[in-house]
Amino acid sequence: MPEKAQILDQLYELIQPFAKEPIEFGEQTDLIDEVGLDSMKIMDMVMQIEDHFDVSIPLNVLTDVRTIGDMAGQLQGLMKDD
Amino acid sequence: MSELLNKFLPLEAKRSELVAIGGADPFHVVVERVVSATEAIVNGQQVIMAGTNNYLGLTFDPESVEASCAAVRDEGTGTTGSRMANGSYGAHLALERALADFYACPAAIVFSTGYIANLGILSTLTGSGDVILMDADCHASIYDGTRLGAAQVVRFRHNDAANLERRLQRLEDKAKRTLVVVEGIYSMLGDRAPLQEIVEVKNRYGASLLIDEAHSLGVLGDHGRGLAEELGVEDQVDFITGTFSKSLGSIGGYCVSRWAELEFMRYAMRPYIFTASSSPSLIASTRIALKKLNSGTVLRKQLWANAHQLYQGLAEMGLELGPQVSPVIAIRLPVSMEEAPGVWGELLSKGIYVNLVLPPATPDGGCLLRCSLSAAHSPEQIDRILAAFSDIKEKIAPEKSG
Numbered sequence: 001m002p003e004k005a006q007i008l009d010q011l012y013e014l015i016q017p018f019a020k021e022p023i024e025f026g027e028q029t030d031l032i033d034e035v036g037l038d039s040m041k042i043m044d045m046v047m048q049i050e051d052h053f054d055v056s057i058p059l060n061v062l063t064d065v066r067t068i069g070d071m072a073g074q075l076q077g078l079m080k081d082d
Numbered sequence: 083m084s085e086l087l088n089k090f091l092p093l094e095a096k097r098s099e100l101v102a103i104g105g106a107d108p109f110h111v112v113v114e115r116v117v118s119a120t121e122a123i124v125n126g127q128q129v130i131m132a133g134t135n136n137y138l139g140l141t142f143d144p145e146s147v148e149a150s151c152a153a154v155r156d157e158g159t160g161t162t163g164s165r166m167a168n169g170s171y172g173a174h175l176a177l178e179r180a181l182a183d184f185y186a187c188p189a190a191i192v193f194s195t196g197y198i199a200n201l202g203i204l205s206t207l208t209g210s211g212d213v214i215l216m217d218a219d220c221h222a223s224i225y226d227g228t229r230l231g232a233a234q235v236v237r238f239r240h241n242d243a244a245n246l247e248r249r250l251q252r253l254e255d256k257a258k259r260t261l262v263v264v265e266g267i268y269s270m271l272g273d274r275a276p277l278q279e280i281v282e283v284k285n286r287y288g289a290s291l292l293i294d295e296a297h298s299l300g301v302l303g304d305h306g307r308g309l310a311e312e313l314g315v316e317d318q319v320d321f322i323t324g325t326f327s328k329s330l331g332s333i334g335g336y337c338v339s340r341w342a343e344l345e346f347m348r349y350a351m352r353p354y355i356f357t358a359s360s361s362p363s364l365i366a367s368t369r370i371a372l373k374k375l376n377s378g379t380v381l382r383k384q385l386w387a388n389a390h391q392l393y394q395g396l397a398e399m400g401l402e403l404g405p406q407v408s409p410v411i412a413i414r415l416p417v418s419m420e421e422a423p424g425v426w427g428e429l430l431s432k433g434i435y436v437n438l439v440l441p442p443a444t445p446d447g448g449c450l451l452r453c454s455l456s457a458a459h460s461p462e463q464i465d466r467i468l469a470a471f472s473d474i475k476e477k478i479a480p481e482k483s484g
Contacts, residue, residue: 038442039442040441040442040447043218043237047218047237047239054248054252055252056236056249056252056253057236058234058235058236059228059235059236059237060234060235
């Protein structure tokens with residue numbers, strides 16, 4: 001299972017194309033307030049993340065995801081389950 | 083003003099901005115008078131209604147109208163309560179029998195709307211420990227149904243059976259406790275599910291399949307039963323949901339299943355238990371409309387002739403359309419959300435009403451003009467729709483590259 005830091009680095013790359021303006025990403029970066037995503041964009045982004053990590057992310061867990069770090073945490077959990 | 087309403091102010095600000103730029107208000111369309119199944123007075127002007135989902139044009143069918151009137155006189159204007167509390171009327175049960183016979187299924191449940199049918203089935207059929215795998219382009223009623231329930235919800239890429247398979251693979255043992263959800267015809271672009279591939283995949287993993295035939299009832303299949311009939315896979319589909327508010331010209335929803343145990347879901351579905359049942363007049367016209375739908379192919383053939391005429395005409399203008407000919411014809415607008423209402427308003431001023439669909443309701447984030455055709459449209463009306471589009475085609479055709 002990859003370390004959280006590795007997951008984060010990959011997430012920064014995957015999320016970059018969805019950002020409204022270029023900003024510095026960190027674990028605490030808020031996907032809605034800072035990256036500028038709406039709920040539909042988040043769903044599209046989730047599909048890309050799912051393909052990259054070969055994992056399915058249930059919509060149910062997205063309600064707990066505010067930051068890139070939250071997303072990394074969920075991914076870690078999902079990959080541990082596999 | 084209540085503090086709680088603050089969050090809606092930006093929506094109204096955006097609407098005002100769009101209306102000010104476009105000079106037309108697609109958010110407050112008032113149909114001042116209905117003239118026929120295909121014409122109405124809007125903004126004081128008689129227009130052709132080309133966005134009503136009235137696929138078979140049965141809203142003014144004389145026999146349906148008469149049955150509705152008789153039901154109001156005999157049984158009153160409403161049932162004033164739910165079927166669980168107040169009891170079912172004989173007509174509710176008769177409609178359920180008619181639907182079960184129509185689909186050759188042992189079980190059918192009638193709901194108060196199509197939205198509520200999906201809310202009831204999706205929230206209750208699967209529960210904690212089960213999984214819903216839904217096409218990403220599914221209707222809001224399906225999304226909302228899954229949110230009301232306790233199952234794990236995962237989306238697969240639109241019309242991508244390989245993506246569905248990858249997700250079933252990941253589920254391992256849980257694949258058998260998975261409900262795959264697709265639609266016969268997708269409401270925004272008019273494209274169909276690749277149902278044979280999806281059936282093949284779900285069978286291999288032992289999953290169950292639900293298809294929403296809201297836009298395909300009366301439209302596809304030799305008998306109008308929808309995409310599953312058209313592709314010969316009805317015996318592989320576990321649950322079919324649909325609506326009375328399109329081809330059947332009334333209001334209501336249903337679920338049928340090849341499993342008789344569907345019947346037992348009545349005792350557990352909150353959207354079935356805690357809502358008033360359909361009024362006698364709605365049930366009466368729906369029963370007649372279902373008979374008409376089932377009695378021949380004349381209306382369906384006319385609907386498809388109209389669809390081909392409009393799709394071909396719009397394609398010849400170089401407009402960017404949905405991928406398949408269908409009674410739902412979507413034109414992708416190469417304009418911003420700010421410019422789209424103006425384009426829509428121009429069509430309306432030329433006497434053509436279509437749906438303007440703005441993001442986030444569109445599948446790919448762009449703006450759409452969405453037409454839906456009816457068997458009741460005449461070829462002359464389709465010509466008038468085409469003439470109006472032709473007048474504005476410079477504004478809505480994609481720029482040619484090179």
